[in-house]
Amino acid sequence: MHRVVAEGRQVELTLRRMALQVIERGTPFALIGIQPRGIPVAEALHGYLTQLTEATVHLGYLDVTFWRDDLHQSSKLRVPRPAHLPFSIEGKVVWLVDDVLYTGRTTRAALDALRDIGRPAAARLAVLVERRGLREVPLMPDCAGFVLDTHPSERVIVRLGPQPVIQIEWNRS
Numbered sequence: 001m002h003r004v005v006a007e008g009r010q011v012e013l014t015l016r017r018m019a020l021q022v023i024e025r026g027t028p029f030a031l032i033g034i035q036p037r038g039i040p041v042a043e044a045l046h047g048y049l050t051q052l053t054e055a056t057v058h059l060g061y062l063d064v065t066f067w068r069d070d071l072h073q074s075s076k077l078r079v080p081r082p083a084h085l086p087f088s089i090e091g092k093v094v095w096l097v098d099d100v101l102y103t104g105r106t107t108r109a110a111l112d113a114l115r116d117i118g119r120p121a122a123a124r125l126a127v128l129v130e131r132r133g134l135r136e137v138p139l140m141p142d143c144a145g146f147v148l149d150t151h152p153s154e155r156v157i158v159r160l161g162p163q164p165v166i167q168i169e170w171n172r173s
Helices: 011-024 038-052 105-117
Strands: 002-007 028-035 058-062 093-101 122-132 143-149 155-159 167-171
Touching: 002 011, 002 143, 011 038, 011 122, 011 143, 028 038, 028 105, 038 058, 038 093, 038 122, 058 105, 093 105, 093 155, 105 122, 122 155
Parallel strands: 028 058, 028 093, 093 122, 122 143
Antiparallel strands: 002 167, 155 167
């Protein structure tokens, strides 16, 4: 079963609002999408930021596979994707971008990865969906499109593209 939280124009307006919030925090900055699901969100934000500001908006992607604390707990083989950071993060405000903030472990891994790459002036977090009350790591987003109260058994699905949709899925047994 599923419930649609937002779709179409509502998702697009939310992404535009998030871009304005990023701009309000000051420039210069860089966006880094956390692979794999943060990439479409980062690309969408990059599109709006490019429209809204005359400043150069750097965009990169980061795989945090080797920085995860649960890498050894999965029987599923994780194949890391190459990072794409065509700019230096030194002295820049870096916005980590992901689709959903749930436990916070992926964000913590991304912060660890950034530390190994360089030293940004600041690291901020933008997520399209914040699942409230389920954090295992003490992190809060600097910018969140939607804030949802969900049960741990539920799954939040984000699909961006021509028909963007955010929905909650669950199984009733």
